[in-house]
Amino acid sequence: MKVKVLQDIMGANEVIAGRNRELLDRHKVLCIDLMSSPGAGKTSLIEATIKALNDRLAIGVIEGDLATTIDSDRIKKTGARVLQINTGGGCSLDANMISLALKKFPIKDLDVLFIENIGNLICPAGNVLGEHRRVVILSLPEGDDKPAKYPIMFAGADCVLLNKIDLAPHLDFDTIRVRRTITGLNPKAKIFEVSAKTGIGLKDWCSWLISERRKRLK
């Protein structure tokens, strides 16, 4: 006997992600899924953003890592609320992990929640978590071919940060080529050139974040 199913295999994840988003909406919290390769500067960017917006937005962070609390220890020093998730080898966070984390997190006191995903340009692209916006960091030392090599990740991004832009004079990174590839895959993506270390370009990124948070208040 044949049984028709026609069911999305990752559908269960999407249902939980939808519930996460509803919960965040109730508390008017903007949720950002922050993705990149390992070492692109996700944690540094969050630290710099918290410092820049400390008096304007209450920012919380869920840190995803295979193991260790190195990243959450760094965030703690900024004074922001942080919760560490260790996937124990899992290559991406999923909606269920976030659902469990949200139960332990004081989201009602927040304006913005960053979810720092596992460093990897493949797996996190396939899992929705309940985020409102997907932000991908590409750091200059990784090379300007990454959007062409990992198109799914960049096609799904709402915003791309070209981080470590202060290193541009020392590298053969072609920002025009990168912008062309990203915009080709994804005409609506915002692209900002930033340095979490020196602070270059953070103003535009922070303005975007503030305007995205404002949209959540409506």
Next chain:
Amino acid sequence: MHELAVTQNLLDIALSKAAEAKAKKITRVNVTIGELAGAVPDCVQFYFDVLRKGTPAEEAALNFTSVPARLHCRQCQSDFHPEDLPWVCPKCGGLSLEITGGQELFLESLEVAE
């Protein structure tokens, strides 16, 4: 990619649908996987063989239908199957490309026995 999670979900859906149909055994699982869905069939098969032990799907054959990647060029409006990365429109060389197919990942149907 995350094939373990994909395969676990696949098996969960298959077992619950078989239970709904009051079937004792699943003999075949038909899965559709798009070329861009990020799930490698061989890898899904490997996890499936491990996870199904002791379930009504223990002897089920896993059958994959692949959906090729499709891209639409916003510049010259042509549709094509990308042969390789990086993606470039073969007609006009354009980079403004929309993914229109190949991200499917679903359980199509089951064959079950009473």
